[in-house]
Amino acid sequence: MVAVQETVERVRRIDVDQYRYGFETQIESDKAPKGLSEDTVRFISAKKNEPAWMLEWRLEAYRRWLTMTEPTWARVDYPKIDYQDIYYYAAPKPKKTLSSIDEIDPEILKTYEKLGIPLREVAILEGVEPPPGGPPSANRKIAVDAVFDSVSVATTFQKELKAAGVIFMPISEAIREHPELVQKYLGTVVPTSDNYFATLNSAVFSDGSFVYVPPGVRCPMELSTYFRINERNTGQFERTLIIADKGSYVSYLEGCTAPQRDENQLHAAVVELVTFDDAEIKYSTVQNWYPGNSEGKGGIYNFVTKRGDCRGKNSKISWTQVETGSAITWKYPSCILRGDNSSGEFYSIAISNGFQQVDSGTKMIHLGKNTSSRIISKGIAAGKSQNTYRGLVSAHRKATGARNYTACDSLLIGDKCGAHTVPYVEAKNSSATFEHEATTSKISEDVLFYCLQRGLSEQQAIGLVVNGFAKDVLQKLPMEFAVEAQKLISISLEGSVG
Amino acid sequence: MTLLEIQDLNVGVDSREIIRGLDLMVNAGEVHAIMGPNGSGKSTLSHVIAGKSGYEVTGGHILFRGEDLLEMEPNERAAKGVFLAFQYPVEIPGVTTMNFLRTALNALRKARGRGELSTPEFLKKVREVAGSLNITRDMLKRGVNVGFSGGEKKRNEVLQMALFEPSLCILDEIDSGLDIDALRIVASGINGLRSPERAMIVITHYQRLLHYIVPDYVHVMSKGRVVKSGGKELALELEACGYAQFETAA
Numbered sequence A: 001m002v003a004v005q006e007t008v009e010r011v012r013r014i015d016v017d018q019y020r021y022g023f024e025t026q027i028e029s030d031k032a033p034k035g036l037s038e039d040t041v042r043f044i045s046a047k048k049n050e051p052a053w054m055l056e057w058r059l060e061a062y063r064r065w066l067t068m069t070e071p072t073w074a075r076v077d078y079p080k081i082d083y084q085d086i087y088y089y090a091a092p093k094p095k096k097t098l099s100s101i102d103e104i105d106p107e108i109l110k111t112y113e114k115l116g117i118p119l120r121e122v123a124i125l126e127g128v129e130p131p132p133g134g135p136p137s138a139n140r141k142i143a144v145d146a147v148f149d150s151v152s153v154a155t156t157f158q159k160e161l162k163a164a165g166v167i168f169m170p171i172s173e174a175i176r177e178h179p180e181l182v183q184k185y186l187g188t189v190v191p192t193s194d195n196y197f198a199t200l201n202s203a204v205f206s207d208g209s210f211v212y213v214p215p216g217v218r219c220p221m222e223l224s225t226y227f228r229i230n231e232r233n234t235g236q237f238e239r240t241l242i243i244a245d246k247g248s249y250v251s252y253l254e255g256c257t258a259p260q261r262d263e264n265q266l267h268a269a270v271v272e273l274v275t276f277d278d279a280e281i282k283y284s285t286v287q288n289w290y291p292g293n294s295e296g297k298g299g300i301y302n303f304v305t306k307r308g309d310c311r312g313k314n315s316k317i318s319w320t321q322v323e324t325g326s327a328i329t330w331k332y333p334s335c336i337l338r339g340d341n342s343s344g345e346f347y348s349i350a351i352s353n354g355f356q357q358v359d360s361g362t363k364m365i366h367l368g369k370n371t372s373s374r375i376i377s378k379g380i381a382a383g384k385s386q387n388t389y390r391g392l393v394s395a396h397r398k399a400t401g402a403r404n405y406t407a408c409d410s411l412l413i414g415d416k417c418g419a420h421t422v423p424y425v426e427a428k429n430s431s432a433t434f435e436h437e438a439t440t441s442k443i444s445e446d447v448l449f450y451c452l453q454r455g456l457s458e459q460q461a462i463g464l465v466v467n468g469f470a471k472d473v474l475q476k477l478p479m480e481f482a483v484e485a486q487k488l489i490s491i492s493l494e495g496s497v498g
Numbered sequence B: 001m002t003l004l005e006i007q008d009l010n011v012g013v014d015s016r017e018i019i020r021g022l023d024l025m026v027n028a029g030e031v032h033a034i035m036g037p038n039g040s041g042k043s044t045l046s047h048v049i050a051g052k053s054g055y056e057v058t059g060g061h062i063l064f065r066g067e068d069l070l071e072m073e074p075n076e077r078a079a080k081g082v083f084l085a086f087q088y089p090v091e092i093p094g095v096t097t098m099n100f101l102r103t104a105l106n107a108l109r110k111a112r113g114r115g116e117l118s119t120p121e122f123l124k125k126v127r128e129v130a131g132s133l134n135i136t137r138d139m140l141k142r143g144v145n146v147g148f149s150g151g152e153k154k155r156n157e158v159l160q161m162a163l164f165e166p167s168l169c170i171l172d173e174i175d176s177g178l179d180i181d182a183l184r185i186v187a188s189g190i191n192g193l194r195s196p197e198r199a200m201i202v203i204t205h206y207q208r209l210l211h212y213i214v215p216d217y218v219h220v221m222s223k224g225r226v227v228k229s230g231g232k233e234l235a236l237e238l239e240a241c242g243y244a245q246f247e248t249a250a
């Protein structure tokens, strides 16, 4: 694959500081008082100039949250989180509404530049690489919504998207500008009462992206959100809602980074996807939150609820994720296959190194007739990390002809890490065909030696072998992300041997 | 010029002695054949020269152009020009042969202080050599050695040897698993790489290979040491009489 080639070259050029996004931006910010109370919720809602219904919705979630307890079933271990010791809102100052990208604080622009996320549209055009072998394409564009701490600082390519009828904006804006759409769909896939972290998010979410693709429209470009946590002791609670109306298509990319910090930071996002008849959403994530240092200090606690609802017939939702960061990952992007003939996909690469703990997987809930789902999970554990795949495939009584194929492969690097597979299967319908395959292997000494004998360093060899192991999933990513992801895979496995 | 100098080498695995006082001198331009019964330590020797971990060198030394080879990492040795064609080449799923060749070649070139080859230069070079070894484009697109037949794997080793421009080639049973035509193709590929600057150590059980790749020296290895050395006619003698006469000497 040319993409692999390119990556390997790129990786070589990077100086291999393990987490190269670990810088902090010096910028003044506007914070909510520390801690969580009804006042915090009101403060956030007021900051966002939200309508009354939104505040009510949040408060209801907050009250609900007070009655809930943190889940403990995942194979992750962390000290108790003090929810009163967190800032729930931080916005870069000045917070006046920006009319053009030139009004963004130059420090923030610099941050995104350092991250390789060009926010200037011209730069985006130049920055995007042509597909392998193909001609440099001028029409390959990515619209970016950049979220810095709690607020969206820039959304690019608004005009072009508007012409196509696509709404892509910060959810805080959508709440004001398209209340009918937000009110109609928000919380319909992940109800406010869904789980502890989702409920918390519902109460305090600050920003995120909103996408609506009208009937019959194929979104003219990839949409992308880039999340960055900058402030100390700040939680990030983004909320994303994507609706693909009948016969539409959209591909959405999500990336994330945070500075290196000694203390842990909380990230609890909710993503809701809805597809109607014949519509498709492809959602790709490259998650690279700070994983903590080599002694396991610091890093992001990533407790995320992502769910897609294939509401219409023949609709499709596809999740692709590359998880390399975070101290703790608790994340199960799922599909509710409600529409007849709808299909769900989950392609995942989850890498853990150092003291990282990953508990991730998916749920495929088959409700409609002749629904199908496919799960390909590649777990790579190195260092002293623990890597768990947790999956549920279920077929409802009425879900005749439900089909699932699951393949879970784990690769161990070294002997101090662990890989675990926890698949649950529930078929309440005898016509369901569920297939499950799982393998666990170690990176072999013979393979490493072979590579070394051919001149590769140990790090290059591991990067190459792991990229090969994860190839089936990497191929599902949009080109730009695939390159980034391969790089990340190699970098995140730095120091995994020896 | 002396390329490889092995003196009184002793190697053990799990406190079991496998190589016991082995001496070998190889000069640039020479081809040495090593023959010997199964389990006599031929592959072990090749692994130790290339730097595989898991072996304990309990005595002696290996110099490569006067430098202590045992102090170097395997990839440093490769960069210095040591190439081992494996008796059992491994499979690397998901990594295309083409990508592997390119990554390795660029790593070697970089270590040798040369720039990377451009894509067209690289492709041209690979296709040329691959063609001469009857390696199809399809094979180059597949995962390294994945689903390759025994003979295809061996040809892939020779392809790499040709691309990576080593100065010492160790070929561990490159003839095993090759059909008669493939043997001829592989041997002519190897012969094409013979040069005054380059030396080869050809490990084999059969005179047949040495009929094509005519060695300057033949060594008989038994129980971890070289028990007899001679010219190319020694191989013929072995073919006729077997190893029995040397076993007692060990």
Ligand SMILES: Nc1ncnc2c1ncn2[C@@H]1O[C@H](COP(=O)(O)OP(=O)(O)OP(=O)(O)O)[C@@H](O)[C@H]1O
Binding pocket: B013, B014, B018, B036, B037, B038, B039, B040, B041, B042, B043, B044, B045, B054, B087
């Ligand atoms: N890792 C190991 N652990 C234990 N014993 C080993 C190991 N590697 C090699 N040996 C033993 O060392 C001896 C020499 O093995 P080696 O593979 O070097 O022989 P060889 O001469 O190449 O044989 P063949 O002609 O069959 O290829 C054998 O008895 C083998 O079982």
Ligand SMILES: [Mg+2]
Binding pocket: B042, B043, B044, B087, B172
């Ligand atoms: Mg052998």
